[in-house]
Amino acid sequence: MVILKKRILIIASSLIAVLVIGLIGAGNYFYSQGIKRGTEVELHREAEAVNTMASTADQNLLDEARSWYAAQEKEALSMVSYDDLKLNAQYIHNDTNVGKTVILAHGFRNTGDDMGKFAKLYYDLGFSILLPDARGHGDSEGDYIGYGWHDRLDYLDWIDRMIREYNADEIILHGNSMGAATVLMSSGEQLPDQVKGIIADSGYSTVKAELAHQLKHLYNLPPFPLLDVTSAITKLRAGYMLGEASAVEQVRQNTLPLLIIHGENDDLVPTDMSDEIYTAAGGEKELWLVPDAGHTKAFDIVTEAYQGRVEAFVERVVGE
The missing domain is CATH 3.40.50.1820 (Alpha/Beta hydrolase fold, catalytic domain)
Structure with a gap:
């Protein structure tokens, strides 16, 4: 029983570690796309038809x-x-x-x-x-x-x-x-x-609301937890939180x-x-x-x- 509990704990810890690493990787990716200088990023585009002809x-x-x-x-x-x-x-x-x-x-x-x-x-x-x-x-x-x-x-x-x-x-x-x-x-x-x-x-x-809008339209992803992780990375690398x-x-x-x-x-x-x-x-x-x-x-x-x-x-x- 003790051995089984240890195995479950190891598996759970491994899954959490994988999830954390994945979120950090995703956060760095979205930082590079939206905040880092020089990245060519494809923003959500609106159709030309939304504008009347001048x-x-x-x-x-x-x-x-x-x-x-x-x-x-x-x-x-x-x-x-x-x-x-x-x-x-x-x-x-x-x-x-x-x-x-x-x-x-x-x-x-x-x-x-x-x-x-x-x-x-x-x-x-x-x-x-x-x-x-x-x-x-x-x-x-x-x-x-x-x-x-x-x-x-x-x-x-x-x-x-x-x-x-x-x-x-x-x-x-x-x-x-x-x-x-x-x-x-x-x-x-x-x-x-x-x-x-x-x-x-x-x-x-x-900024957080605008990036959430982009995240939905470009990737069909919810803002939580990706934007929160990206926000923490932005604080470390650029000195501000997206929400502030x-x-x-x-x-x-x-x-x-x-x-x-x-x-x-x-x-x-x-x-x-x-x-x-x-x-x-x-x-x-x-x-x-x-x-x-x-x-x-x-x-x-x-x-x-x-x-x-x-x-x-x-x-x-x-x-x-």
């Missing part, structure tokens, strides 16, 4: 905006982050600048150039434009993706740089997807008075005017995440849900209407 007028506006950005002379800027990473950005000076600056935050595995289509809109409103490459992206250092959590602290430094060296006294933060989460997470920090408003397009509620990276919790502390934009057909970052963010947010707030638009596609398919919303928001929160 009108000829809107397509012409978008083409003009992209061509304008490509033709601009850009100043290369760099700074050292709080954890000693060299971060890089591009800066477009507005010759009519009277202290207005927009900081454009890009999405997952993109670069500042991907936000260039917004630059002409802001330039025409009298803004200089800063386009950072987030840590772990583009020309910036970093071997992991912060999903906006550590990036929010980087943005405090970029804001300070714009104020100290470029005399920015009226600043707008505008982000897409991960960049939207970045500016939303920044809203919960002690921002200087020069920051006047925040625009967040297609942002997720929390929360736009929802950060916007509860927000006091700035906030414009939240989301496509009603967004299948990459579910539209109801913006509802959750809007409900939680403090301060003056507005939610614009764009019919027939997928993930970050509102500007592409209703360019004129999007520009009008941004112009109205900016005029309301920024002085002449």
